[in-house]
Amino acid sequence: MRLNVVDTDRCVGCQVCMFACSRLHGQPGLGANRIAVRSAGGMERGFVAVVCRACADPPCAAVCPNDALAPRKGGGVLLKPDLCTGCGHCRTACPVGAVFWDEKDQKPMICVHCGYCARHCPHEVLAAEES
Amino acid sequence: MLPQDTLANVLYVDLSRRRHRTERREDLFRKNLGGAGAAAQLLAENCPEGTDPFSPDNPIILATGPLCGLFPLASKTVAMFKSPHTGNLGESHAGGRSSVALRMAGYGAVVITGANEKPGYLAVHGDKVHFRDARALWGMGSLFTAGRVIRENEPGPGLRSIMRIGRAGENLITYASVTTESYRHFGRLGLGAVFGSKRLKAVVLSGQRGLPVADLKGYRDLYEEIHRAAVESPAMKKYHDLGTPENVRPLNKLGGLPVRNLAAAGDERAEAISGERMAEGYLGRRLACTHCPVGCVHIAALREPYEREAYFYKTSMISYDYEPTYSMGSMLGVFQPEGLLKLLDAVEKVGLDSMSAGVALAWATEAFEKKLISVTETQGVILSWGDVPAYQLAIKHLVSRSNEFYTLLGRGVMAASGKYGGREYALAFGGNEMPGYHTGPGAHLGYLFGARHSHLDNAGYSADQKNLGKEPPPPEKLVSGLVAEEEWRQVLSSLVLCFFARGLYPPETVSRALECCGFDMNADQLKALGKDVLRTKYAFKVREGFDPRAESLPERIFQTPAPGGAIDRGYVERAISAYRKELGL
CATH class of the missing domain: 3.60.9.10 (Aldehyde ferredoxin oxidoreductase, N-terminal domain)
Structure with missing residues (x-):
């Protein structure tokens, strides 16, 4: 499974996906979302959805000095929290800004492509598809 | 909590x-x-x-x-x-x-x-x-x-x-x-x-943070229930598809859409600015408030040529809703979609309430027609129904307060009619310009006595429409219904729930949602809170000089028939006494 942004032009900016992700990760509100929606330079221009691209050769994993980011089947990475020192190189390496940051634990938060957000997207912007 | x-x-x-x-x-x-x-x-x-x-x-x-x-x-x-x-x-x-x-x-x-x-x-x-x-x-x-x-x-x-x-x-x-x-x-x-x-x-x-809940699993289950109800509800679909301008067509057909300073309550040309026509011709994007799956905000894309240069265009993204469509459209006799959008853009850019601005310009147009004011006051602007460039110019003068007339107009129709006359068609209630519903006595009583003089206080327009074709209820009953609605809406607005979602959040659901946040309040306690909040607001109003006996309704509402016929003065007077009694004024 892999999360895909199917059509950003359908996005109304409700951010229901962000709340879904954070809720799933045990933090109602917006404390743990691994997806972000923001305007494309003012509401008049529509929206951008920032999600992990599930790279086949993930730059975030490549720069991890402790192999804390293991390649995931179907693309993307899985975090091994015990190995992570919170250096933040992964965050800098991701060109789309999809490595989110847990300020409390000082560790990255990265999408696991479960599709929970897509199931809550009311306007068919997001879809979880077979990779 | x-x-x-x-x-x-x-x-x-x-x-x-x-x-x-x-x-x-x-x-x-x-x-x-x-x-x-x-x-x-x-x-x-x-x-x-x-x-x-x-x-x-x-x-x-x-x-x-x-x-x-x-x-x-x-x-x-x-x-x-x-x-x-x-x-x-x-x-x-x-x-x-x-x-x-x-x-x-x-x-x-x-x-x-x-x-x-x-x-x-x-x-x-x-x-x-x-x-x-x-x-x-x-x-x-x-x-x-x-x-x-x-x-x-x-x-x-x-x-x-x-x-x-x-x-x-x-x-x-x-x-x-x-x-x-x-x-x-x-x-x-x-x-x-x-x-x-x-x-x-x-x-x-x-900011960004996680929020505490009393029981994570119970919270998630209730969330799913409400989310599903929201995305499957027909009312929500209606607001997503056409947005609030969906109401233009039915209100116009009913004869409850104020036209030309409420000289009439419908006009066949209003079809051109209906939600359907606007969506087909101009809808460019929909937006939602955060955490609302509906997305009722409708944005039109208006493409305009520059007059002095060939093949040079600009595209503006302009928000349109029911109320501004009434106030800057039908109320001013503006029935061309592009003209309407230009006026909406003009008030959006300077940050004016489009409702009061439209009603103020409508009063000014009628006062100009009736020769209470002339080009001396308007700085040469010839105000006439449907004249978009004239209204664009008047908005500029108004915002700049370019003379005494525009300064007064910038304080609303009560201030302007106080100086120039025309109070009988100055459409304000409790000092606030009217919303776009001339549906019957419920709407106007609701504007007059609602704590913020808004149609959203107590939905009088909805009570009117429910009573259509039936024997009108005794005024006391109409009033007690409006007050009960306004009280419940205090609960909704204390929870900051959008009023469009009121059907999704009946008292029992509200109690369950509050339980997740550590509040223990049953339906009766919620209703008691609603009463209490409304009384607190009214105590402030009375302290600051709100006197229902000094308030009057504009004559015009009795002259232009509403969908159920001309509004009966005797009925309204009885309802006003009932309102005072209900609110202890």
Whole structure:
């Protein structure tokens, strides 16, 4: 499974996906979302959805000095929290800004492509598809 | 409420001293939940009797509620202040990202007092509070530009709310609005002018945090239930498809759409500005408030050629809703979609309440027609129904307060008709210009006695439509229904739930949602709270001089037949006595 942004032009900016992700990760509100929606330079221009691209050769994993980011089947990475020192190189390496940051634990938060957000997207912007 | 919940934090900001402090107010939120309930209490605490609305003492209160950030459609921010437009209770609600941003910044409410010495804006990012310079933003012609500059200077994209004013607020037009997220408004009763009087160009709020819940699994289950109901509800689909302009066609057909300063209540040409025609011809994008799956905000794309240069076009994205379609459209005899959009854009750029502005221009057009005013007053503008360029020019004069006439018009139809006459067709209720429903006695009584003189206070227009074709209920019954509705709406607005979601949140669901936030309130206790909040608001109104005996209804509403026929004066008088009795006035 892999999360895909199917059509950003359908996005109304409700951010229901962000709340879904954070809720799933045990933090109602917006404390743990691994997806972000923001305007494309003012509401008049529509929206951008920032999600992990599930790279086949993930730059975030490549720069991890402790192999804390293991390649995931179907693309993307899985975090091994015990190995992570919170250096933040992964965050800098991701060109789309999809490595989110847990300020409390000082560790990255990265999408696991479960599709929970897509199931809550009311306007068919997001879809979880077979990779 | 839960002890860890940041909802209980109230941020007090004093612009004069450039100081701020945060106080835990669990008492306030435990009793009043948040939103309208908490704001009404904070207003009573922070606005001394007889405060001049433009003095630094007038507080600006912004409040959110416990369900915000946790449940869908809890998306409104309630603003309270003393209104410079009516000289009494100021209350206005806006969506956009404002409410979630306030909650995520870690506060249940903000109280802003004092005034900036020079133009400034306030930026609140979590517990960091900044007093920023806004001298370069003051006087900017377009609110879109001011929004862009602030956006580029502040952190928190995707998580912030930027509430700003335009030239109307700076120039103290008493019905200036505050705009948030380009297209949402604290539209009514002049919050924008209160910002202006404080030389406060904007308030930026942002933050990000998890919120505590009493039982994670129970919370998730209830969330799913409400989310499913929201996305499957036909009412929600209606607002998504056409948005509030969906109402233009049925109201016009019914004969309840005010036309040309309510000289009529319908016009076949209004079909051209119906929700259906606007969507087919111009709909360019839909937007949602944060945490609302509906997305009712409709934005038109207007492509216009430059007159002096071939093949040179500009495209503007312009928000349209039912109320502005009435006030800047049918009320002014403007039935061409492009003309309507140009007028909406003109008021959006300067930050005027489109409703009061439209009604003021409609009064002026009729007064011009009846020769109470002439080109001497209008600075050469020949006001006539449907004349878009003339209205564009009049809006410029109005915002600039270019002479005594426009200055008075910028204080509303009561001020203007007080000087020039024409009170019988000055369509204001309690000093506030009328909304777009001429559906019967319920609507007009609701405007007159609703605590903020809004159709949303008690949905009188809905009561009228339900009573159509039936024997009218005794006036006492109509009134008790309106009061009960207004009381329940105090609960909804204390929870900051969008009124469109009222069907999704019956009292039992509200109780269950509140339980997740650590509140134990059953349906009866909620209803008692609603009564209490409305009484608190009315106590403020009476203290500040609201006297129902001194209020009168504009003659025009009795002259133009409503859908059920001409409104009966005797019926209305009995209803007014009933209203006074119900509210203890």
